[in-house]
Amino acid sequence: MPGKPVENINSPQSFNLVDMDIWVIIPAYNEEKIIGEVLEELFSRGLKLVIIDDGSIDRTYQIARNILDSNPGRGYLYKHPINRGLGATLKTGIEVSLAKGADIMVTFDADGQHNPDDILPVCQPIIRGHADVVIGVRDFDDMPGVKKVSNQLMNLITRIFYGASVKDSQSGLRAFNRNAAVALDIESREYGISSEIIREIKHKELKMEEVPIETIYTDYAMAKGTNLKVGIKILVRMIKDALK
Amino acid sequence: MALMLYQYIGIIIGIVGLIYSFIRFRESKMSLGMLLIWSVVWIVLIFLSIFPDATVYFADLTGIGRGLDVILILGLIGCFYLIFRIYNKIENIEQEITHIAREIALQQENIGSKEKKDEEN
Numbered sequence: 001m002p003g004k005p006v007e008n009i010n011s012p013q014s015f016n017l018v019d020m021d022i023w024v025i026i027p028a029y030n031e032e033k034i035i036g037e038v039l040e041e042l043f044s045r046g047l048k049l050v051i052i053d054d055g056s057i058d059r060t061y062q063i064a065r066n067i068l069d070s071n072p073g074r075g076y077l078y079k080h081p082i083n084r085g086l087g088a089t090l091k092t093g094i095e096v097s098l099a100k101g102a103d104i105m106v107t108f109d110a111d112g113q114h115n116p117d118d119i120l121p122v123c124q125p126i127i128r129g130h131a132d133v134v135i136g137v138r139d140f141d142d143m144p145g146v147k148k149v150s151n152q153l154m155n156l157i158t159r160i161f162y163g164a165s166v167k168d169s170q171s172g173l174r175a176f177n178r179n180a181a182v183a184l185d186i187e188s189r190e191y192g193i194s195s196e197i198i199r200e201i202k203h204k205e206l207k208m209e210e211v212p213i214e215t216i217y218t219d220y221a222m223a224k225g226t227n228l229k230v231g232i233k234i235l236v237r238m239i240k241d242a243l244k
Numbered sequence: 245m246a247l248m249l250y251q252y253i254g255i256i257i258g259i260v261g262l263i264y265s266f267i268r269f270r271e272s273k274m275s276l277g278m279l280l281i282w283s284v285v286w287i288v289l290i291f292l293s294i295f296p297d298a299t300v301y302f303a304d305l306t307g308i309g310r311g312l313d314v315i316l317i318l319g320l321i322g323c324f325y326l327i328f329r330i331y332n333k334i335e336n337i338e339q340e341i342t343h344i345a346r347e348i349a350l351q352q353e354n355i356g357s358k359e360k361k362d363e364e365n
Binding site for chain 2: 052055076078079080081082084085088091092095096187189
């Protein structure tokens with residue numbers, strides 16, 4: 001599907017030159033303040049979007065609806081009638097993208113912490129056939145202290161319970177090819193999804209690559225994502241998985 | 245043999261439990277398996293209330309020592325088991341709710357964008 005014309009053929013935004021159908025999955029829960037901006041940025045790069053509103057109680061859905069209507073045919077919007085968590089939302093997004101014939105699925109947080117310019121580099125290993133899954137790795141040194149420690153802790157926990165050693169287990173920017181998306185057997189409804197994806201990569205022996213990405217830590221994004229309470233929940237989940 | 249107060253209480257709770265279990269079963273709110281398990285629990289409760297000395301046999305058997313301790317320990321284990329079952333059940337229900345939420349979302353594709361859908365058709 002043609003996007004907007006590409007000014008610079010060598011720019012990382014040259015998605016038109018990619019002979020694969022890339023869909024960006026955006027899980028959104030109460031992101032009315034920022035989702036408009038995020039969606040416009042992605043659309044301006046000619047990307048196709050699957051937006052899943054996870055039962056937001058603010059204007060997230062309407063804002064996404066309006067932007068989608070002004071970019072007809074370039075995205076889909078779905079809404080869970082009630083909040084079911086990040087994991088459930090990503091799973092809905094992956095199901096939709098598979099049904100729409102996506103070759104590559106990229107998960108992209110709606111809170112504005114990712115740089116849209118990172119999408120193509122994250123897809124590259126899949127386009128070249130080197131990988132089934134790519135995880136965008138944030139630079140931990142850029143993170144505020146609390147985030148850094150909690151992310152390192154989650155890496156450690158992921159290693160202990162799933163035996164998978166990755167640089168950034170909680171990253172929200174990832175890419176899957178169809179093969180990987182079909183193979184993923186994920187059940188976590190909440191933030192545990194990130195670690196569960198890592199587990200699945202290991203269990204299903206998917207080829208994984210890690211690509212450095214930029215993280216934009218705004219005050220807004222800081223208040224979201226993995227905090228201590230969520231971390232404990234993920235830990236309990238992992239202990240349960242380990243006992244299965 | 246005069247019964248102590250706790251024995252009456254035990255017997256009454258056992259009978260109420262039995263009746264309640266049967267009603268739940270008759271209303272199809274309890275499976276046959278669960279009815280059997282619960283019936284055994286209530287009957288054992290009634291039996292032990294009438295013959296508390298029987299617990300001494302179990303106490304000797306398990307080496308726990310006192311009859312009452314055996315009952316308390318068994319009760320605790322039973323409670324943990326039930327909590328475990330309830331936890332699993334809730335987990336299953338959560339997953340089913342998620343499944344329904346997803347189905348509803350998928351069925352209502354692009355809702356609120358009627359004009360656009362009409363254009364496409």
